[in-house]
Amino acid sequence: MTNVLITFPIKEKFRQELTGKFPQVHFDFSDSIEGAGDKKVTVLVTYGSDLTEEILEQLTDLKWVMVASAGVDKLPLEKLGERAILVTNVSGIHKTPMAESVLAHILSLNRALPLIHEQQKQKVWEKMKSSELRGSKALILGPGAIGGEIGRLLQAFGVYTIGCSRSGSVHDGMDEDISFEHITERLPEADYIISVLPSTPETRWILDRSHFQRMKKTAVFMNFGRGDLVKEEVIVEALQQGLIAHSVLDVFEQEPLPVESPLWDLENCTVSPHVSALSAKYVERALEIFKENLQVWLAENGEFKNVIETKRGY
Template identity: 50%
Template sequence: MDVLFTFVPKENQQERLQAEFPEVTFRFLYKNKSFLPTADIVVTYGEDLTADDIDRADNLKWIMVASAGIEKMPHAAIADKGIIVSNVKGIHKTPMAESALAHLLALKRSLPFIYECQRNGEWNRKTHSSELAGSTAVLFGPGAIGSEIGRLLQAFGVRTIGCNRSGDKAEYMDEMVSFENSLTALPKADIVIAVLPSTEETHHLLKKEHFQAMKNDAIFMNLGRGDLVEDQVMLEALETGEIGQAVLDVFEEEPLPADHPYWQMDNVIISPHVSSHSGKYVERALDVFIPNLHDWIKGDTSPSNPVDMKRGY
């Protein structure tokens, strides 16, 4: 059996795989797809496979995506060949939840202001700090990541309202609403956090009326995908004061162009799509992949976290 990694794990991680699966041929090649025609399994971040690649992958039966997002993959080509796709849904929850809390605490406790005063050698106690406790947060996408954010927010005394397609109950949410009824929840929110994937349903889901419904001092945070909000809608909401602050980890165009207005705006924090980054990322991905590979070798071709290429998640 041939397994092709289109990224290169650390040496100790490669050794772990080779020791656990001596009968498997592993190839660890950064974006080098020369062995695709013989690969039975491909492990990828999901951004480097094209329809042509899939066409020449004669033996390929399973693509393991070491990411949650699959929007850049050649969906039709993969579906046409009946290739199984799975991802590592859930492994991002710890770093992304910590990122969300870090940004919120920094803003509430005036850390950017304090750091700037230090750089300027200025003793200024007019921080205008506030607290998370007693506030309300609306979370678009209360799945594995959103629920972990909710758990941490609740520990800080924040009321959490989850928003998903159905409005069905989710962990660590005090209340739930559907996408359709989200406008009823947004006026209550001091904080709005989005961790939604990129799908047809979520494309430009948040529109001008959603930002108009938010408090004018609300903090909006997007850690999911940039196409949740049309860029011009986001820009106008910030320029007109419909919301108070935005923390943006994702954008419609990435990298964010150097001349984009966000760079010069005091009420925007630009995070270059790094909220999920962690030194433990690949280790956690392998913790998902290894049990699935054991099962695959035994004949179980139903890996955990299967992805429906038609739905996009």
């Protein structure tokens, strides 16, 4: 018997779909990982943060962890690897809401929407400067499924897109692709530096002060990937010293962002509470990938989607 524990709430219609489609599977919709050690769980469906090393030791029957997130950096990956436990994620389902979030912020800044909103509150009728996207350049760190969709939308607005990845291989939605080794030399020409990189040993703290010193003073830096891409103090310094024009941050070194953080009060910084991937269709899309993989699991035949290499972290 395959025992599946889902540790986050899902709608009743999704519960019925799962039990109806897979009658041979026992589903536990406890919405919590507490007490999981006594349930002989073979498959764990989780957002990831609740699976600690201590709990993992209790799950002696566990064979597969399905993470309903793209990032798996909160998982005890080393221990999972040692036990050869299958780890999969839902990479790809975030591309639509995240790409739309990035585009919304860029258009908002270019068309001076924050200033328009502020002037309305103050009942001020005054023209303001605005710009357009056509003819600009975007350097996209992490041109995978999400980065590729961001690139595709930006290309529709006449933006030249440069994808930057570990390998530098060709990606959809990019006019050009480079490797991490060439970030420094291309930064001076980028109007938008957009990161959707996951947290891995290769990407942690990959940007430092020297990178911001090479950016245009009119550039916008955007981080929608993970908060350990660059130290917060580096971003604060860059904004305070005018090394860049603006920063849009959806992820942070510490979350929730502490109230004492200078980022809250900087006029040239947009603080977003890690919401760019949220969508009413999030859980539905995640469960579709889970159902496909569960069919492979039960048939013991076929290839799993979105398998994570525990040593690499992606």
